[in-house]
Amino acid sequence: MSEGMEYGTEAKNLIRRGRKAALATTDRESGAPYVSLVAVATGFDGAPLLLLSELAKHTQNLKSDPRASLLFEDVSLHDPLAGARVSVSGNVAVTQDPEDRRRYLARHPTADSFAGFKDFAFWRLEPQSAHLVAGFGRIRSMPREVIVTETADAAELLAAEAGAVAHMNEDHADALGLYAEKLLGVSGGSWRADGLDPEGMEISSEGKALYLRFPERVRGPGPLRHTLVALAEKARAV
DSSP: OOHHHHHHHHHHHHHHHOSEEEEEEEOTTTOOEEEEEEEEEEOTTSOEEEEEETTSHHHHHHHHOOEEEEEEEEOOSSSGGGSEEEEEEEEEEEOOOHHHHHHHHHHOGGGGGTTTSTTEEEEEEEEEEEEEEOSTTOEEEEEHHHHSOOOTTOHHHHHHHHHHHHHHHHHOHHHHHHIIIIITOOOSSOOEEEEEETTEEEEEETTEEEEEEOSSOOOSHHHHHHHHHHHHHHHHHO
């Protein structure tokens, strides 16, 4: 893997497993930067998804100026500047795509209780660029094509995603635990699948979220099944 691809992979991993981010908008009254905390998910292609209230200041700011940035981070209080973080910049707009809604609520199920209120809407940030700080001396800016996942060839996987996720959660919870412990280094917890895309699977447990990257792109349910079985066998052999 080239250095550029490695940086891109690290940035995408941070975004895919993100469940919260700092949202930077432009204050519509003063023109000054305004930052707020938001819950996030990702679309099938990796674009960040938000559920925003019409009453929120950041929503009013976006209606005036759609430009925004989201900061995803993986830092600790012990040494916060040592952890990786990525800032994704682009334009934000309301999305009516039912798949965006489904994927957001799969990651934030408690939001279902207010997602239907008339003053709430789902928004999507269309990435234009990203800036990754992955540690000392490991800094890279990257264009849209590096951080957005190609999906034109994966329509079959998208159609099968909801069923595949439900199947993993209902019948293969043990495999999800193996992925987390043996392949991603996080033990304990009751893991569940949140979503799939051509490059990997998001899993979560008790406030933790991880991204299991596939060894190669997956485009349909048959290759997905083969990949997940192979990863389970690899985890059992560790």
